[in-house]
Amino acid sequence: MKKERFEAITDAVLAIIITLMVLEIKIPELTLENLPKVFQQIFIYAVSFTYIAILWLNHHHMFVKVKTVSITIVWINFALLFFTSILPMATEHLNADFHQKANHIFFGLIMTVVTFLYSLL
Numbered sequence: 001m002k003k004e005r006f007e008a009i010t011d012a013v014l015a016i017i018i019t020l021m022v023l024e025i026k027i028p029e030l031t032l033e034n035l036p037k038v039f040q041q042i043f044i045y046a047v048s049f050t051y052i053a054i055l056w057l058n059h060h061h062m063f064v065k066v067k068t069v070s071i072t073i074v075w076i077n078f079a080l081l082f083f084t085s086i087l088p089m090a091t092e093h094l095n096a097d098f099h100q101k102a103n104h105i106f107f108g109l110i111m112t113v114v115t116f117l118y119s120l121l
Contacts, residue, residue, distance in 0.1 A: 006069045006077065007060070013081045014056050017088060021048055024092040041095045048091045051111065052084065055118060062121060073121065080117040086110050 025041050028034045063069070069077075090107040097103055 003066050021088040076120050083113045
């Protein structure tokens with residue numbers, strides 16, 4: 001497969017993931033007592049956004065000199081995109097209840113799997 005097609009699907013999926021993350025932010029009524037919750041949600045979104053931005057940038061640099069990609073690389077990349085696509089859900093759960101341990105574990109687990117799959121590429 002030509003790398004341009006491979007990169008195009010990756011770019012498209014990552015752009016959709018970032019869009020879904022921002023749409024999942026539920027901002028409460030803006031009052032002084034809600035401001036810490038608003039900043040917390042923006043911070044969690046920024047962490048997820050930055051993670052995806054770094055992933056996209058490194059993905060681009062990794063394939064700069066590649067002319068074609070094997071089917072194995074394509075499937076690893078699809079697995080990477082699949083688990084990255086779960087990141088908005090993990091981000092939303094973390095935003096919903098930041099103090100619940102399970103939400104942090106879920107978020108960390110998704111980030112770990114994405115990192116592992118990226119390292120396979």
